[in-house]
Amino acid sequence: MFKFFEPNKIFQITSKAPRYVLILFVIILCIGLTEALILSPEDYKQSDAVRIMYVHVPAAWISLGIFSSITLLSISGFIFKNKNFFLISKSLAPSGFVFNIIALVTGAIWGKPTWGTWWAWDARITSMLILALFYAMYLISWRIFESEEKVFKITTFITILGIINVPIIKYSVDWWNTLHQPASINILSKSSIHSSMLFPLLIMTAAFALFSLLIFLMKYNTELIKIKNKGLDRL
Amino acid sequence: MYGRKVKLRFLFVVLVLITLILTAFLVLKSLEENVVYFQSPSEIKALSELDKKKIRVGGMVKKNSISVNSSEINFIITDFKNEINVIYKGSVPNLFEEEKGVVAEGFLKDRNFFSATKILAKHDENYMPPEVKEALGEK
Numbered sequence: 001m002f003k004f005f006e007p008n009k010i011f012q013i014t015s016k017a018p019r020y021v022l023i024l025f026v027i028i029l030c031i032g033l034t035e036a037l038i039l040s041p042e043d044y045k046q047s048d049a050v051r052i053m054y055v056h057v058p059a060a061w062i063s064l065g066i067f068s069s070i071t072l073l074s075i076s077g078f079i080f081k082n083k084n085f086f087l088i089s090k091s092l093a094p095s096g097f098v099f100n101i102i103a104l105v106t107g108a109i110w111g112k113p114t115w116g117t118w119w120a121w122d123a124r125i126t127s128m129l130i131l132a133l134f135y136a137m138y139l140i141s142w143r144i145f146e147s148e149e150k151v152f153k154i155t156t157f158i159t160i161l162g163i164i165n166v167p168i169i170k171y172s173v174d175w176w177n178t179l180h181q182p183a184s185i186n187i188l189s190k191s192s193i194h195s196s197m198l199f200p201l202l203i204m205t206a207a208f209a210l211f212s213l214l215i216f217l218m219k220y221n222t223e224l225i226k227i228k229n230k231g232l233d234r235l
Numbered sequence: 236m237y238g239r240k241v242k243l244r245f246l247f248v249v250l251v252l253i254t255l256i257l258t259a260f261l262v263l264k265s266l267e268e269n270v271v272y273f274q275s276p277s278e279i280k281a282l283s284e285l286d287k288k289k290i291r292v293g294g295m296v297k298k299n300s301i302s303v304n305s306s307e308i309n310f311i312i313t314d315f316k317n318e319i320n321v322i323y324k325g326s327v328p329n330l331f332e333e334e335k336g337v338v339a340e341g342f343l344k345d346r347n348f349f350s351a352t353k354i355l356a357k358h359d360e361n362y363m364p365p366e367v368k369e370a371l372g373e374k
Contacts, residue, residue, distance in 0.1 A: 044368035045330060045368075080241060113328075114330050117353075160252060164256060168263070183360065193362040
């Protein structure tokens with residue numbers, strides 16, 4: 001099983017792909033920023049403060065998406081004893097952590113002019129902070145544990161613990177009274193965000209996803225080089 | 236197809252997940268009071284005894300209820316079933332308006348009267364340009 005994940009083939013891709021992803025990222029980011037900062041209208045109520053949302057929401061989505069991915073990969077890696085899955089998780093995590101921090105910081109910057117406070121201990125914000133702590137634990141455990149066996153088990157356990165938090169983040173605004181507003185974008189029902197604002201939001205999400213992909217490819221490439229240097233041609 | 240060890244590891248992960256989900260559910264259920272950021276006027280009305288602790292009340296600012304005089308601001312928070320009078324000294328956030336969401340932090344005087352020490356505006360999930368808002372208003 002997983003014959004597809006031959007390091008030599010992957011290495012060919014990861015060593016060439018970043019430059020193309022970088023070009024694509026810069027193009028999409030330019031389009032996204034022009035849309036978000038200049039072309040899109042201001043909000044009827046919060047006026048220009050709405051533009052923070054074009055960074056805040058994609059960052060939060062990506063950080064949740066990456067945490068879910070590293071959990072899935074770690075669990076699969078644990079069950080099938082596949083080292084490659086762990087390396088992919090390890091390479092994905094840093095950009096997820098960075099976007100999590102970006103979501104928290106931009107949320108605070110937005111919260112001050114709209115809510116009237118930088119920080120509130122409401123369910124959405126606190127659970128997002130807990131996610132950042134899980135990311136931090138995950139990243140640190142890669143550094144402090146020497147033996148591979150150990151680090152695989154511990155990171156898997158951290159992701160399993162952390163994944164419980166993900167649905168709590170998603171539904172916190174529906175289950176409890178929170179200061180944070182409920183979701184504006186619903187797949188099943190009509191979204192409560194105007195299409196002129198939804199469009200730049202989606203482009204910015206694509207740009208951030210490409211950035212994560214770029215960082216992932218570079219990190220993963222480094223991991224593969226480390227393996228090559230050890231003189232092993234298989235995982 | 237898969238080895239026995241693989242199946243056992245799969246079972247292990249599933250068991251850990253189920254246990255954690257149940258634990259998280261129980262913990263959150265029992266801590267519900269602390270997880271909610273604010274209470275609605277109806278919940279305040281239903282309180283069996285009034286606490287001296289600092290609490291938060293949230294809801295809509297009732298239409299035509301804001302009155303400002305030299306030193307303080309009075310308004311009514313409603314959840315369209317029950318209402319509570321709020322008195323507050325200090326500045327309010329920009330988005331504090333009638334018929335918009337608000338969260339007031341402070342102390343209960345009685346079930347109908349709340350003395351706020353901090354006012355937060357609660358933004359709703361609607362995002363639209365001003366022209367669209369006007370068009371909606373005309374309808």
